[in-house]
Amino acid sequence: ATPTALLVGTGRGAQLGILIKGPEILERTRRVDTVVLDKTGTITQGRMALTDVLVPASTEVGTAEGSTTGAATTADDQQREALRFAAAVERQAEHPIGAAVVAAWDELAAAGPRGAAGVGEDGVQIGSDEVYDFSAVAGRGVVGVVRTAHSGLGLGRRVLVGRPTWLAEQGVDTAALTTGFEAAERDGATAVMVAWDGRARATLVVRDPLKDTSREAVDDLRALGLRPVLLTGDNPGAAHAVAREVGIDEVIAQVLPEDKVEAVRRLQSEGRQVAMVGDGVNDAAALATADLGLAMGTGTDVAIEAADLTLVRGDLRSAAQAIRLSRRTLRVIQ
Ligand code: ADP
Numbered sequence: 285a286t287p288t289a290l291l292v293g294t295g296r297g298a299q300l301g302i303l304i305k306g307p308e309i310l311e312r313t314r315r316v317d318t319v320v321l322d323k324t325g326t327i328t329q330g331r332m333a334l335t336d337v338l339v340p341a342s343t344e345v346g347t348a349e350g351s352t353t354g355a356a357t358t359a360d361d362q363q364r365e366a367l368r369f370a371a372a373v374e375r376q377a378e379h380p381i382g383a384a385v386v387a388a389w390d391e392l393a394a395a396g397p398r399g400a401a402g403v404g405e406d407g408v409q410i411g412s413d414e415v416y417d418f419s420a421v422a423g424r425g426v427v428g429v430v431r432t433a434h435s436g437l438g439l440g441r442r443v444l445v446g447r448p449t450w451l452a453e454q455g456v457d458t459a460a461l462t463t464g465f466e467a468a469e470r471d472g473a474t475a476v477m478v479a480w481d482g483r484a485r486a487t488l489v490v491r492d493p494l495k496d497t498s499r500e501a502v503d504d505l506r507a508l509g510l511r512p513v514l515l516t517g518d519n520p521g522a523a524h525a526v527a528r529e530v531g532i533d534e535v536i537a538q539v540l541p542e543d544k545v546e547a548v549r550r551l552q553s554e555g556r557q558v559a560m561v562g563d564g565v566n567d568a569a570a571l572a573t574a575d576l577g578l579a580m581g582t583g584t585d586v587a588i589e590a591a592d593l594t595l596v597r598g599d600l601r602s603a604a605q606a607i608r609l610s611r612r613t614l615r616v617i618q
């Protein structure tokens with residue numbers, strides 16, 4: 285292969301919004317036969333919106349409006365409190381779930397003239413909630429100690445937000461919320477629970493719309509003879525709902541970040557040449573392990589560093605373009 289022709293290929297890539305780390309990568313790109321796609325932020329917008337806050341004892345009320353009946357006032361208070369404490373912790377996080385929770389709380393806090401959404405009982409601004417001892421556990425959830433400015437909480441309240449299985453490992457009783465949680469997942473949503481003092485207080489339901497171009501991008505990959513596989517840490521309900529919408533048959537769901545690498549290796553051991561497309565910190569190791577790693581330019585720096593190729597615009601169609609370009613460039617050379 286002549287270096288000049290390869291460099292022409294990489295220059296054309298740059299024009300298409302594809303950054304290639306070195307000309308030699310084109311050769312690997314050409315050989316790929318399987319494309320593993322992360323879900324959140326890769327196929328979907330990664331901009332989740334909170335759609336429900338479910339509290340125990342079938343008292344749930346939509347979040348858009350307040351309570352619908354006088355009897356729901358208590359549920360409304362429970363929802364508000366759960367959302368507020370979850371948002372305080374999630375404000376420190378980087379996950380799209382956290383962004384949805386924070387946005388919903390901020391909207392509620394800004395909106396409420398009555399119910400003092402943004403103001404505590406003593407008139408102190410709730411925006412001044414403080415969090416310390418924060419930590420994010422990849423693929424599981426977040427935890428932090430929340431101290432409110434106005435309340436007599438003293439040392440603060442240790443709040444966890446995340447997967448119920450992870451909460452249960454920390455001694456949280458999740459039973460009162462299980463039914464609603466499972467129903468939300470079956471419905472294709474992503475759900476997490478918020479807990480403190482050993483008890484799950486609410487299920488937070490978020491939804492993440494597809495990117496406009498994802499369906500076309502998957503069609504393009506298939507047209508090139510590639511097998512698309514969806515790989516996600518999210519639950520099987522949400523994973524299959526997205527897979528159906530974009531036309532992917534092969535789904536690997538509920539994979540912990542450290543196991544994404546294992547999933548890529550398993551495909552490789554079947555003799556497949558695997559490209560992986562991802563955007564998150566949780567995708568970095570898998571991007572490095574794959575025969576070809578493609579990072580969304582809109583994703584995290586860690587993912588971009590681990591990848592061979594960056595899709596600058598975060599448009600999945602560029603993945604197919606990169607593969608088409610590499611095939612064309614190398615055909616010219618040979
Ligand atoms: P994906 O592969 O779809 O990008 P992740 O591995 O990032 O998914 O996350 C998987 C799961 O971990 C989420 O669906 C959620 O249950 C939990 N999780 C991760 N980060 C958070 C967070 N900041 N708050 C609550 N839950 C979280």
Ligand code: MG
Pocket residue numbers: 322323324325326562563564567
């Ligand atoms: Mg992701």
